[in-house]
Amino acid sequence: MxxxxxxxxxxxxxxxxxxxxxxxxxxxxxxxxxxxxxxxxxxxxxxxxxxVLFPSEQNLTLRTAGPDEQVEQDGLYVLEGQLFEPGSEAEISVWGASSRDIAAYEAGETAQLDDGETLFVGADGSYRMESPVPFEGSRGSRVFVTAETPPELTLNNYKNLLFDPNNVDGMSRAFMSTLTVTIPATVIPIVVAAFAAYALAWMDFKGRALLIACVVGLLVVPLQLALIPLLRLHLAIGIGKGYLGVWLAHTGFGLPMAIYLLRNYMVGLPRDIIENARVDGATEYQIFMRIILPLSFPALASFAIFQFLWTWNDLLVAKVFLIDATGKTTVMTAKIVELMGTRGGNWEILATAAFVSISVPLLVFFLMQKYLVRGLLAGSVK
Known part of the structure; x- marks a missing residue:
């Protein structure tokens, strides 16, 4: 029941x-x-x-003050100060003077170093280093500590990424380059696919069923399979190193999905509307522009979301078809890889850079999400 x-x-x-x-x-x-x-x-x-909300135990490498800050007290040369930044609430449990034994001493113990030097490190990060001879060198001594640090959230990653002079110009150019790639690579396949989908849905001509089968077959062709042949073609005709080449590449890779999605939607539109328009003398172009396109907006918006997300987050196609040694056409995904460097430097800003990169696709998705389901379900119910 x-x-x-x-x-x-x-x-x-x-x-x-x-x-x-x-x-x-x-x-x-x-x-x-x-x-x-x-x-x-x-x-x-x-x-x-x-x-993130709980204290964590971390192994840190810190430095004492440099020799230029030493003072002489009772016949000894002394360096003292604080290992942590002012205001830090970290608490040291163990420490060491060598990277081979970072837990040699407990906090509050004094270590006997070479040449009669001694080093005291307190739990709060305070230290006192004494030597019978003057300290030499240009930098302070390294101290390896294991400390429990309180939870901390900081905006430094965003400041380094967005406002550091070494990064901000490159990220700004990369942002504009990504928009330059994404917008035309989203609009062009929609325009081409809309005309093709209307022809496959409502125009009778020989070979239509074969063309539909070819479109469905192209959906399963791996992207990587066509990269090298397509790049050779672009290089042969002189468009392999600029925006035009990457626009056409994204258009070619996105067209099968666009045609399939739009055709399924258009074929489900009421036949009476189109037949009545033809009886009234409307041409195929007028029917397409004044009837089909307005009614197909949910499907168009649905594909636009997918195409925009794909082209915005793309790295492979941009690396292959957008070749530029000067960095003027580098997209954001490639710029993030460059920020990390060949040895993975600055990897801590990877999460920050990735979140900055997905902010625009998230905005597009939430603004157009009401059309997504309507477009995806196109043609599933008569």
């Missing part, structure tokens, strides 16, 4: 819990990326993002 009209199924709670679980599971990576973008490199290396 649970499926009587007007009564809810007794298993509806299972569906609700399952949907909630899937939504949470889907959002976890984005939440983790967002939280990590506000953490320091040491925090990211020492604990997962889910421990």
């Amino acid at each position: 649970d499926n009587i009209a007007g009564r809810k199924s007794s298993l509806s709670w299972v569906v609700n819990i399952s949907v909630f679980f899937l939504v949470v599971l889907w959002l976890l990576p984005t939440v983790g990326l967002f939280v990590s973008s506000f953490r320091t490199a040491d925090q990211i290396a020492s604990s997962g993002w889910w421990k």
Whole structure:
């Protein structure tokens, strides 16, 4: 009796819990990326993002003051100060003077170093270094500590990425280059696919069924399979190193999906409207522009979302078809890789750069999400 009209199924709670679980599971990576973008490199290396609200134990490499700050007291040369930044609440548990034994001493102990030097390190990060001879060198001594640090969120990653003079110009150019690639690479396939989908849906001509089968077959062709032949073709005709080449590449790779999606939507439109327009003397172009396009806006918007997300986050096609040694046409995905360097330097800003990169696609998605489901379900119900 649970499926009587007007009564809810007794298993509806299972569906609700399952949907909630899937939504949470889907959002976890984005939440983790967002939280990590506000953490320091040491925090990211020492604990997962889910421990952001709890103290974490970290292995840190700190330095004492340089020899130019030494003072002479009772016949000894002394360096003293604080290893941590002012205001830090970190607490040292163990420390060491060598990277081979970073837990040689407890906090509060004094270590006997070479040449009669001694080093005291307190739990709060205070230190006192004494030597019978003057300290030499240009930098302070390294101290390896294991400290429990309180939870901390910082905007330094965003400041370094967006306002550092070494990064801001490159990121600005990369942002504009990505827009230059993405907008035409989204508009061009929509325009071409709309005409093709209308012809395949409502115009009778020989070979139409074969063309539809070819479009469906192209959906399963791997992108990587066509990269080298297409690049050789672009180089042969002189468009392999600029925006035109990457626009046409994205258009070619996106057209099968666009035609398939739009054709399924258009074929489900009421036939009476189109036949009445033809009886009234409307041409195929007029029917397409004044009837089909306005009614097909949900499908157009749905594909626009997919195409925009794909081209914005693309790295492979841009690397192959957008060749530029000067960096003027570098897209954001490639710029993020460059920021990390060949040895993975500055990897702590990877989460920050990735979240900055996905902010625009997220905005586009939320603005147009109401059309997404309507477009995807096109043609599924008559």
